Amino acid sequence: MKVRYSARSNAQISAIHEYIREKNETAAAMVIARIRETARKLTRLPHLGHPTNEGNVRVIAVPRFPFVIFYKINKNVIVILNVRHTSQER
Numbered sequence: 001m002k003v004r005y006s007a008r009s010n011a012q013i014s015a016i017h018e019y020i021r022e023k024n025e026t027a028a029a030m031v032i033a034r035i036r037e038t039a040r041k042l043t044r045l046p047h048l049g050h051p052t053n054e055g056n057v058r059v060i061a062v063p064r065f066p067f068v069i070f071y072k073i074n075k076n077v078i079v080i081l082n083v084r085h086t087s088q089e090r
Contacts, residue, residue, distance in 0.1 A: 001043040001076050009069075009080040016067070016083065031065050035083055038062045039069060042078045057081065 005013070013035060020028035038060060042048060049060030049071065060069050070082040 001046060001073075001078055003039050003043055003078045003080060005039075005080045006082075009083050012083045016085075031062075031067070034065055035062050035067060035069065039071075039078070039080055042071060046073050046078055061086075 013032060016035070017028050017032050020031055042060065047058070049058035049069070051057075052059050052070070056072055058071055058073070060071070061067075062069065066086040068084055068086055069080060070084070072079045072081060
């Protein structure tokens, strides 16, 4: 399986990086690396996340950081839909 990021999720990841980078550049790089690592894990274990109330959308928490990744499984592609801070409403 491959991972594909939606335009929205790429924009969210960029915004997360910029926000954290203003305070700590090293921490920003660590958070983004962990987000991408979590998404890559889905290529091997696509059902690792939990189902949501929205059809075939699943969610997985980013370990050690307060972020979650919303994604869909489309044939052989994991589509990352959103990356959000856990304090944000969906």
